[in-house]
Amino acid sequence: MKRFRNISLKNKIYFSILAVIMLISVAIALLARGILLESLTSELEHRGVGIAQSIADRGSGFVLDNDHPSLTALIFDASLLGERRNLVSYIFISGPNDEILAHTFVRPFPQNLSRSNPLPPNGEGVPSVRQVKVDGEPALDIAVPMLEGIYRVATVHVGLNKRHIDTLVGRLRIMFLGFIALVCTIIFWISHRISGYITLPVTKLIEMSDEISKGNLNFKLDLGSQYEDLLSDQGKFERCPAYHNSDLPCWHVDKTMGPVSPDSPPPAKPPYCRECVIRHRQIGDEVLQLADSFVYMVRSIRLYRNRLRESEAKYRWLFDAGPDPIFVLEAGTLKILDVNPRGEEVYGYPTRELLRMNFSELEAQDGMGSLANFAKRAKPGERVLYPKAIHRRSDGQPLFVNMHACGTRYGDREAIVVSATDITDIVEKDAQLVQASKMATLGEMSAGIAHELNQPLNAIRMGSDYLGMMVESGREIPGAHLRQVTSEIGAQIDRATEIVNTLRQFGRKSAITLERVDINDPVRAILKIISQQLKLQNITLDLDLASELPPVMAHGNRLQQVFFNLVSNARDAINMWSDEEGDPRDRVIAIRTFTESGRVIMTVSDSGTGIDKSLVDKIFEPFYTTKETGQGMGLGLAISYGIVKDYDGEIAVDSKVGAGTTFRLSFPPAP
Amino acid sequence: MSKILVIDDEKPTLSMFKLFLGAYGYEVLTAESGEAGLEVFVREHPPIVLTDIKMPGMDGLHVLKRIKEIDPFAEVIVITGHGDMDIAITALNLNATDFINKPIQRGDLDAALRRAEERLQLLRDKEEEVASRDLGYAVVIDVKGNITSRSEPFLIAEYEKAAASGGSIVMRFDDNSSINGAGIAVLIQLFSESEKQGQAVAIAGLSENFRKVFDMVGITRFAAIYDTEEEALTALGA
Numbered sequence: 001m002k003r004f005r006n007i008s009l010k011n012k013i014y015f016s017i018l019a020v021i022m023l024i025s026v027a028i029a030l031l032a033r034g035i036l037l038e039s040l041t042s043e044l045e046h047r048g049v050g051i052a053q054s055i056a057d058r059g060s061g062f063v064l065d066n067d068h069p070s071l072t073a074l075i076f077d078a079s080l081l082g083e084r085r086n087l088v089s090y091i092f093i094s095g096p097n098d099e100i101l102a103h104t105f106v107r108p109f110p111q112n113l114s115r116s117n118p119l120p121p122n123g124e125g126v127p128s129v130r131q132v133k134v135d136g137e138p139a140l141d142i143a144v145p146m147l148e149g150i151y152r153v154a155t156v157h158v159g160l161n162k163r164h165i166d167t168l169v170g171r172l173r174i175m176f177l178g179f180i181a182l183v184c185t186i187i188f189w190i191s192h193r194i195s196g197y198i199t200l201p202v203t204k205l206i207e208m209s210d211e212i213s214k215g216n217l218n219f220k221l222d223l224g225s226q227y228e229d230l231l232s233d234q235g236k237f238e239r240c241p242a243y244h245n246s247d248l249p250c251w252h253v254d255k256t257m258g259p260v261s262p263d264s265p266p267p268a269k270p271p272y273c274r275e276c277v278i279r280h281r282q283i284g285d286e287v288l289q290l291a292d293s294f295v296y297m298v299r300s301i302r303l304y305r306n307r308l309r310e311s312e313a314k315y316r317w318l319f320d321a322g323p324d325p326i327f328v329l330e331a332g333t334l335k336i337l338d339v340n341p342r343g344e345e346v347y348g349y350p351t352r353e354l355l356r357m358n359f360s361e362l363e364a365q366d367g368m369g370s371l372a373n374f375a376k377r378a379k380p381g382e383r384v385l386y387p388k389a390i391h392r393r394s395d396g397q398p399l400f401v402n403m404h405a406c407g408t409r410y411g412d413r414e415a416i417v418v419s420a421t422d423i424t425d426i427v428e429k430d431a432q433l434v435q436a437s438k439m440a441t442l443g444e445m446s447a448g449i450a451h452e453l454n455q456p457l458n459a460i461r462m463g464s465d466y467l468g469m470m471v472e473s474g475r476e477i478p479g480a481h482l483r484q485v486t487s488e489i490g491a492q493i494d495r496a497t498e499i500v501n502t503l504r505q506f507g508r509k510s511a512i513t514l515e516r517v518d519i520n521d522p523v524r525a526i527l528k529i530i531s532q533q534l535k536l537q538n539i540t541l542d543l544d545l546a547s548e549l550p551p552v553m554a555h556g557n558r559l560q561q562v563f564f565n566l567v568s569n570a571r572d573a574i575n576m577w578s579d580e581e582g583d584p585r586d587r588v589i590a591i592r593t594f595t596e597s598g599r600v601i602m603t604v605s606d607s608g609t610g611i612d613k614s615l616v617d618k619i620f621e622p623f624y625t626t627k628e629t630g631q632g633m634g635l636g637l638a639i640s641y642g643i644v645k646d647y648d649g650e651i652a653v654d655s656k657v658g659a660g661t662t663f664r665l666s667f668p669p670a671p
Numbered sequence: 672m673s674k675i676l677v678i679d680d681e682k683p684t685l686s687m688f689k690l691f692l693g694a695y696g697y698e699v700l701t702a703e704s705g706e707a708g709l710e711v712f713v714r715e716h717p718p719i720v721l722t723d724i725k726m727p728g729m730d731g732l733h734v735l736k737r738i739k740e741i742d743p744f745a746e747v748i749v750i751t752g753h754g755d756m757d758i759a760i761t762a763l764n765l766n767a768t769d770f771i772n773k774p775i776q777r778g779d780l781d782a783a784l785r786r787a788e789e790r791l792q793l794l795r796d797k798e799e800e801v802a803s804r805d806l807g808y809a810v811v812i813d814v815k816g817n818i819t820s821r822s823e824p825f826l827i828a829e830y831e832k833a834a835a836s837g838g839s840i841v842m843r844f845d846d847n848s849s850i851n852g853a854g855i856a857v858l859i860q861l862f863s864e865s866e867k868q869g870q871a872v873a874i875a876g877l878s879e880n881f882r883k884v885f886d887m888v889g890i891t892r893f894a895a896i897y898d899t900e901e902e903a904l905t906a907l908g909a
Contacts, residue, residue: 450752454773458681459686461775462687462691462774466691484686535680535727538728
């Protein structure tokens with residue numbers, strides 16, 4: 001059956017009809033041939049028998065009279081009567097002893113003919129038919145007894161011309177076959193037309209689906225002339241407003257009548273949708289129903305395609321008009337697959353060039369590891385934020401960005417979408433603010449620093465004055481004294497230099513990049529400046545710094561600023577308490593560093609006044625201060641908070657009025 | 672050889688003091704805190720004490736107060752940070768002999784020590800603290816030692832006597848003289864009286880430290896300060 005599979009439907013119908021008709025024709029032909037030829041032959045035999053019978057009836061008298069000439073005349077008359085001439089090839093009458101009484105041969109009677117078809121002896125009245133050959137010519141010999149009473153007086157033999165019979169049969173056969181051929185030809189044509197008629201709409205539907213495949217959805221449904229009326233009728237029944245307007249949503253396709261917000265109730269079906277005319281009307285034959293479904297399907301496709309275009313246009317617009325650069329990156333390699341026009345403006349590379357680049361080339365330092373790692377395992381929709389990432393513009397200028405990365409699919413590839421918000425201005429302002437507050441802190445520190453510097457200066461001054469005095473008065477300086485003075489002067493100069501260096505380090509602007517910092521170092525640095533002050537104010541410093549802390553990624557001098565702020569706040573809190581209560585308790589500031597669950601922790605505790613619960617949340621707000629006007633700007637903790645956050649750190653406060661305050665900073669260790 | 676006690680929390684400063692004052696010929700006692708200093712003072716009873724103001728534990732003012740309670744005639748020189756005038760005045764109010772700024776200049780230290788010595792001498796000689804000389808065209812009031820509430824009545828008496836003469840007044844401070852808060856208040860009161868009556872007043876011979884203090888409290892608005900008595904008299908146009 002396989003070979004028939006590729007035959008077109010039209011031909012299948014065509015050949016099926018043909019085969020059936022041909023089978024029937026052949027059957028009829030075979031049947032007709034059998035019956036017709038049989039009946040023709042038997043008819044001719046009957047005629048022969050009739051002729052023989054009539055001769056036997058009329059010729060018996062002549063036989064009894066032995067009137068052979070009359071008998072001969074009789075058989076000649078009989079053989080030449082009308083059309084028998086062609087049919088009857090010979091007649092002869094033989095006597096009881098097979099002697100020839102009369103015959104119609106114009107030549108000598110063929111030998112053996114008289115005995116070629118003998119009648120059975122007791123066969124009363126039954127003709128005998130047998131095929132014989134007369135001089136090589138085939139003939140059908142019919143023998144009929146000539147009876148006189150119950151006696152057979154002679155036998156009449158009528159020879160039918162076999163050739164003539166065959167000619168008649170042949171003519172009949174040709175006629176019949178001609179007729180069958182005619183019928184076949186007509187059926188050929190009719191079946192061709194029928195199959196064409198049936199398959200035309202299907203062919204048209206195929207053409208239409210080809211058109212759809214090519215993307216053309218705007219065609220007129222044309223199923224051929226036979227469906228014209230039905231199709232035009234169908235148009236009249238359409239009441240669905242969404243049928244020709246693809247902007248309207250369809251209840252059956254969209255399950256809704258329009259955009260519905262998640263919390264609003266599902267919309268009610270409009271009356272005309274209760275029984276969808278498009279879906280439920282089944283008119284016409286299967287082909288028309290198929291065409292109907294087809295049109296409905298096309299409508300749905302058109303609707304979705306339009307909607308897809310709208311959506312694509314909308315998101316493309318969002319992508320193109322977005323105020324921030326948006327990159328689409330290949331997940332595995334971070335190759336830039338797409339970028340919006342803002343990328344060109346912000347990064348300074350032409351879009352064409354960006355599309356040839358790898359995203360990691362935009363990075364100022366090797367911070368891509370985490371993004372690459374994220375990209376490898378990101379599932380669609382999963383997102384992560386990289387705050388204050390440093391990138392570089394085409395001219396080498398650093399660029400600070402807040403980078404949002406989100407896993408997605410782009411075509412058939414795993415991809416991530418990265419949106420990079422340029423925060424360079426904010427970061428610069430931030431840095432300026434930090435620097436300004438650092439300078440303010442330096443100002444605040446100045447009294448303490450002055451005192452601190454005064455000490456070595458004083459010792460140096462006295463040492464040199466002593467030497468001067470001794471020289472002036474011409475006295476001899478004992479060697480031990482001289483050594484003592486010079487070494488003391490040297491030591492004190494070192495001490496002053498150290499203080500100056502600490503200040504210089506504190507005041508310098510921080511570099512862009514983070515450094516690995518052991519947080520014990522900034523703690524020690526600020527203590528160098530402030531510990532003497534604390535001592536003078538009778539504040540005990542309880543220092544517990546863990547050895548071998550893991551380093552954190554930060555700026556040493558910014559951490560100094562934070563720690564200085566915390567320690568000086570602690571000092572002020574203790575002094576405030578003492579001012580009010582007259583020094584009722586220990587004056588202690590405890591600084592501890594340690595690690596806890598993988599993070600580096602620094603705590604500053606004081607035994608000061610404490611902060612009221614209602615104010616704890618406020619203390620990190622800018623310009624909030626508990627100090628008297630003119631004593632502080634209220635920026636210290638706000639800026640400290642910002643700095644700690646920049647290093648991925650946490651800052652927490654635990655305070656109780658009358659029980660002191662503990663600030664706890666925690667940082668992730670450097671990778 | 673007279674004893675001197677130095678109280679300072681700074682070890683290097685103490686050791687320098689030891690050399691320095693040793694070279695002056697003093698027997699130098701040192702203490703690293705206020706408490707230790709008081710103990711030494713009670714034990715050794717030195718006539719002169721130098722004490723730092725800013726110290727952990729008991730601070731310099733406290734030490735000054737305690738020493739004056741134990742011995743009102745002890746000469747206490749306080750050491751202040753540069754520019755701490757408020758503290759200096761507070762110290763003077765507590766009858767400190769003088770104050771010197773850190774870093775300590777040799778001249779200041781000399782002057783302070785000399786003043787202290789002279790006052791001790793004065794105490795030993797029982798000399799009058801305030802006296803006046805009428806030069807005819809002007810009255811010169813000599814002030815020695817310490818002007819405190821104790822010497823207030825003498826000062827007022829001498830001043831009124833001078834004022835009554837109607838001429839200009841020169842108030843000459845001896846090198847060893849010092850003045851406390853109460854004294855300053857009396858001076859301001861007297862000088863403002865003189866200004867009302869149109870009497871010209873000048874001050875002569877005051878140490879640099881006290882000039883600063885007078886400047887701060889506003890005495891220089893009433894009376895200009897001159898180095899010597901002669902200059903003051905000339906300035907007054909006498």
